[in-house]
Amino acid sequence: MTELSLRLAVSLAQIAAVMGIVMLTVMILTLAERKVLGWMQDRMGPMEVGPYGILQPIADGLKLFFKEDIVPAGANKAMFTLAPILAMVPAMIGFAVIPFGPNVTVDVFGITIKPFVISDINIGVLYILAFASIGAYGIILGGWSSNSKYSLLGGLRSAAQVISYELNVGLAIVGVLLLSGSLSLVTITQAQAGGFWHWFIWGARPDGFFPIHTQIFAFVVFVISAVAETNRVPFDLPEAESELVAGFFTEYSGMRFAFFFIAEYANMVLVSCVAASLFLGGWNAPYPGTILGYAGLEQLAWIENVAWFTLKVYMFLFLFFWLRATLPRLRYDQLMRFGWKVMLPIALANIVVTAITAYFFPR
Amino acid sequence: MNLKTWIKTITFYDLLVGMKATMSHLLHYRPITLQYPHEKRMLPDNYRGMLALLRYDDGTEKCVGCDLCEAACPSRVIRVVSAEVPGQPTKRYSKEYYMDMTRCLFCGMCVDACPVDALGMTREFEWAVYDKRQLHLNKEQLLAIGDRSFPVREKQLELQHQNVAFFNVAFKHLPQKPS
Numbered sequence: 067m068t069e070l071s072l073r074l075a076v077s078l079a080q081i082a083a084v085m086g087i088v089m090l091t092v093m094i095l096t097l098a099e100r101k102v103l104g105w106m107q108d109r110m111g112p113m114e115v116g117p118y119g120i121l122q123p124i125a126d127g128l129k130l131f132f133k134e135d136i137v138p139a140g141a142n143k144a145m146f147t148l149a150p151i152l153a154m155v156p157a158m159i160g161f162a163v164i165p166f167g168p169n170v171t172v173d174v175f176g177i178t179i180k181p182f183v184i185s186d187i188n189i190g191v192l193y194i195l196a197f198a199s200i201g202a203y204g205i206i207l208g209g210w211s212s213n214s215k216y217s218l219l220g221g222l223r224s225a226a227q228v229i230s231y232e233l234n235v236g237l238a239i240v241g242v243l244l245l246s247g248s249l250s251l252v253t254i255t256q257a258q259a260g261g262f263w264h265w266f267i268w269g270a271r272p273d274g275f276f277p278i279h280t281q282i283f284a285f286v287v288f289v290i291s292a293v294a295e296t297n298r299v300p301f302d303l304p305e306a307e308s309e310l311v312a313g314f315f316t317e318y319s320g321m322r323f324a325f326f327f328i329a330e331y332a333n334m335v336l337v338s339c340v341a342a343s344l345f346l347g348g349w350n351a352p353y354p355g356t357i358l359g360y361a362g363l364e365q366l367a368w369i370e371n372v373a374w375f376t377l378k379v380y381m382f383l384f385l386f387f388w389l390r391a392t393l394p395r396l397r398y399d400q401l402m403r404f405g406w407k408v409m410l411p412i413a414l415a416n417i418v419v420t421a422i423t424a425y426f427f428p429r
Numbered sequence: 430m431n432l433k434t435w436i437k438t439i440t441f442y443d444l445l446v447g448m449k450a451t452m453s454h455l456l457h458y459r460p461i462t463l464q465y466p467h468e469k470r471m472l473p474d475n476y477r478g479m480l481a482l483l484r485y486d487d488g489t490e491k492c493v494g495c496d497l498c499e500a501a502c503p504s505r506v507i508r509v510v511s512a513e514v515p516g517q518p519t520k521r522y523s524k525e526y527y528m529d530m531t532r533c534l535f536c537g538m539c540v541d542a543c544p545v546d547a548l549g550m551t552r553e554f555e556w557a558v559y560d561k562r563q564l565h566l567n568k569e570q571l572l573a574i575g576d577r578s579f580p581v582r583e584k585q586l587e588l589q590h591q592n593v594a595f596f597n598v599a600f601k602h603l604p605q606k607p608s
Contacts, residue, residue, distance in 0.1 A: 106451040110462045392451045393444065 072175055080184045084161050092331040093123040099387050106391035130327075133320035138213055141317065145211035150318065150325035153204025156197035157332035163190035164339045165252045167349050167372040182349075182368070183252055190251040191243065194340060195236055198295065201333065202228040205297075205304060208326065209314035220313025223398065224304035227294060230405040231301075234291040237413035238284040241420035242266045242344045245279050245429060251340075255348030257429075262352035267345045271429050278427055284416045285345045287409050289385070292337035294405070296330060298386055300393035301401060308395075338382035342375060349375040472552050477535045479553040480528060481575035482568065483546065486582040490572065491547035494523035501542035504532045526568035531561055545586070551578035 097112065097120065104111030112119030137143055167182030180186060187193060202224060209221015243249060245266060246257040254266075263270040269279030294301035305313030315326045342348055349371035351357075356367040396404065430438075437443065463470060472478075483491050494511030512524035540548045551574060558564060566574075 102455070104460075105458050106455045108454055108459065108461050110460045110464070113464060388448060388451060392447045 069177060073177055076174060076177065076179050077184070080179075080181070081162075084166075084184060085158065088158065088161055088332055088335060089328075091335050092328050093127070095331050095334065095383060096123050096126065096327075098383070099390070102384065102387040103391050106388070127324070130320055130324040135320040135322065136317070138317045140213040142211040142213075145207050146317075147322070149204050149208030149211060150322045150329070151204070152207060153201055153329040154325045154332070156201035156204070157329040157336060160194045160197050160336045161332075161339070163187055163193055163251055164336070165255055165343065165348060166375055167368045169252050169256060170368065182372070186250060186252045189249045191239060191249045191254075191340075191344075194336070195232070198235075198333070198336075199228070199232060201329065202232075204326075204329065205314050208318065209304075212314075212317035214317050216310045216312075216316045217314050220304045220306075220310045220316070223310075224297065224314060227297070227301065227303060227401065227405075230402060231291040231294040231409075234287055234405060234409040234413050235295060237410070237417060238288040238291060239344055240413075240417045241279075241281045241284045244417070244420050244424050245269065245281075251343045251348070255343050255350065258347040259350050260354045262347065265345065265347040265350070265352075271427065279420060279423055279429070281345060281416070281420070283412055284420075285341075287413045287416070288341060288345065289382075291405075291409060292341060293386065293389060294401070296333045296337055296386075298330075298334065299390040300395050302395060303398060303401060306395060334383060334386055335379065338379045338386075339375075341382055342378035346378050348378075476552050477537050477550045479551045479556055479574055479578075480530070480533065480535075480539070480571065481549050481551050481578055482526065482571040483549050483575045483579055484572065484582055485585045487585060489585070490522060491545050491583075492523045492526065493545055493547070494521045495544060497542045497544065498539035498548060501538045503536065503538065504534055506530065506533045507539060523568065526571060528566045528571060530556065530564040530566060546583070549575060549579055551575075553578065 100122070101111040101119070103109075112122040115121045115125045137146055162184045163186070165183040165186070169180065169186075170182070171178050172181050173179075205224040205228075206221045209217040209219070209224065212218070242254060246254040248254055248257075257272075258265045260272065262268065263275050263277065264272065266279070266281045267285045268277040269281050270277050271279070297304050303313075304310075305315070310316070315323055318326060351370060351374050356370045358364075358370050359367040485491060492509075494509055496509050496511060499507045499509050506529050508525075508527040508529075509523050510525035511521055514520040514522050535550070537550055540550055553574065556564065
């Protein structure tokens with residue numbers, strides 16, 4: 067009994083820590099996006115709240131917290147309330163299987179825990195994909211229950227877009243799954259240890275340097291589809307400001323809007339974490355081992371690993387901002403054509419090629 | 430599609446050009462933003478800001494109540510109630526003078542129309558108020574704006590130059606009214 071409660075307490079502490087880090091990252095992202103976007107467009111971004119505007123996320127959060135909570139006339143109140151929760155919970159829950167650091171075990175009061183992953187389940191990737199799909203329901207419901215034509219259009223667009231591009235996400239990572247032979251993100255990341263040429267984006271075999279199993283096409287497909295799946299520019303049709311006011315959250319205000327907003331950014335962080343784990347070696351440094359490990363500080367090597375993981379994730383997040391600053395929105399038929407007639411064949415061809423090379427040159 | 434276009438397409442060449450442009454703006458960060466409430470733009474000399482009524486240097490109002498500004502105004506901002514100066518039957522003044530600045534489009538036609546230069550456009554532009562009625566200005570308010578924006582005042586017309594007719598357009602050999 068005490069062991070069970072202890073496990074529960076440790077798990078809850080891990081969940082709280084991960085949630086806190088994700089929320090903090092979302093706060094940083096809201097500011098970082100506006101700043102980076104501003105700098106790229108010869109502006110300054112927020113400058114008023116705090117020195118250089120660094121307290122702007124707190125001010126935004128407080129404002130949204132105290133705003134009036136409006137339910138539009140004719141809206142389905144239950145669904146209207148459910149939608150933001152349904153959008154945010156899957157975005158948060160996906161972090162349960164993300165390995166933030168090395169796969170070490172720590173003994174706390176007699177029980178063994180893995181400090182850098184909440185739950186190392188053997189279907190990690192499927193779990194993330196499943197919950198990402200549930201997140202789409204939140205958007206569709208939010209658009210449908212608002213009793214507004216803009217919201218409805220945004221929700222319908224989102225449904226079509228998520229279905230089209232989730233397929234590409236799923237097919238793009240099949241190559242990685244073939245090579246690593248596992249669905250667990252921890253095992254996949256461990257299979258990429260020992261230098262950047264072993265990362266699945268290059269795909270050298272564990273004993274060689276030649277990038278024979280390269281997944282770079284799958285990586286490109288994955289990144290593009292991930293951008294589309296998180297409804298970001300240039301695929302932000304569900305919330306196209308110039309066409310649909312704000313798309314599916316046109317009628318939302320206050321904390322409900324904040325939930326959608328957090329969900330969008332948490333999804334960005336999630337797909338960045340997944341991309342880093344699957345293709346860029348997760349916590350592994352681009353050189354074999356760790357510098358701290360060579361220096362004899364083996365028990366501090368996790369700092370270096372976590373730093374590399376964070377760096378990779380933030381690189382992806384910066385790419386999101388960079389794309390947003392550069393690219394205009396796609397037209398709807400272009401979006402669909404690109405998803406089904408360009409991305410899908412590339413992903414399928416990648417599976418075939420990877421399967422053949424993996425058969426003749428097994429890892 | 431020839432080979433060159435094909436290679437450009439599959440490598441996202443055009444997107445990369447655009448992304449290079451945004452990145453170069455990030456690396457050579459020179460914002461053109463003016464942090465407005467903290468730093469303000471230099472206004473041009475002919476800036477047409479808030480309207481004001483002016484006075485002569487002895488403190489008397491310039492306005493003679495001729496109603497020409499009211500006639501010139503395209504937006505019907507101005508309303509003048511003209512009256513005789515008490516005790517001086519040949520002279521008139523504006524007994525009441527109202528401007529509804531919610532409608533003003535700052536064209537400056539009233540200033541051009543005024544024969545005695547009683548109207549001026551100041552450089553004030555921060556006239557946002559919480560209550561629209563505060564923009565319905567009366568004569569005292571307009572004179573106060575003029576007082577704080579034009580501290581250097583003209584002399585009375587009859588003290589400026591003896592031989593100057595006021596509308597001195599045709600007689601170029603006579604001295605002009607100093608402006």
